[in-house]
Amino acid sequence: AQKVTQAQTEISVVEKEDVTLDCVYETRDTTYYLFWYKQPPSGELVFLIRRNSFDEQNEISGRYSWNFQKSTSSFNFTITASQVVDSAVYFCALSEGLGGSEKLVFGKGTKLTVNP
């Protein structure tokens, strides 16, 4: 069965600190997709990244970077030089299969608070 674990419930940092959000997943499929979403207080889930199981290259987008390691079933997310606007709940999610329902299984989320 699919499962996503975000062990960090809450993280608090001071602005400009780097912070890493952990995500560990379980799946029996060899083809799957991993996602990160940001949920600000307004409630909308904002898409950040999608990564397929065949692409283990790390990705950087501005202050955001993602480290995908199949050997440890992890897909960690790092924010460099954090800002107050980064404060939100961040969710890691997994979907299995090619051309399937794309049903997402979410972790419980990590609440990030960036203090000025």
Next chain:
Amino acid sequence: DTGVSQNPRHKITKRGQNVTFRCDPISEHNRLYWYRQTLGQGPEFLTYFQNEAQLEKSRLLSDRFSAERPKGSFSTLEIQRTEQGDSAMYLCASSLDHRGAGNTIYFGEGSWLTVV
């Protein structure tokens, strides 16, 4: 605004009443999803449509819940005889199915339901 639109954004209802939520997906997206999110948890999959066909339903979707997408565009989620346990945020999402490529799922801002 061309994102996923949901209304009403907030609904307070008395136990036993029926409620209906509407979702307008991103134009031309052929897949539409409903998720439910309770406080402190990640979203949980309820159901999804490919065009007007409802292709998958979660066990979470009891007989009191019904979703429709009559013309393959907007969707409604109706909850009959509401119970306090139905209090949650109901999230709608949509995607454009590219078979074999994995899809990015875009979420709306959600509809908060409080049953009193």
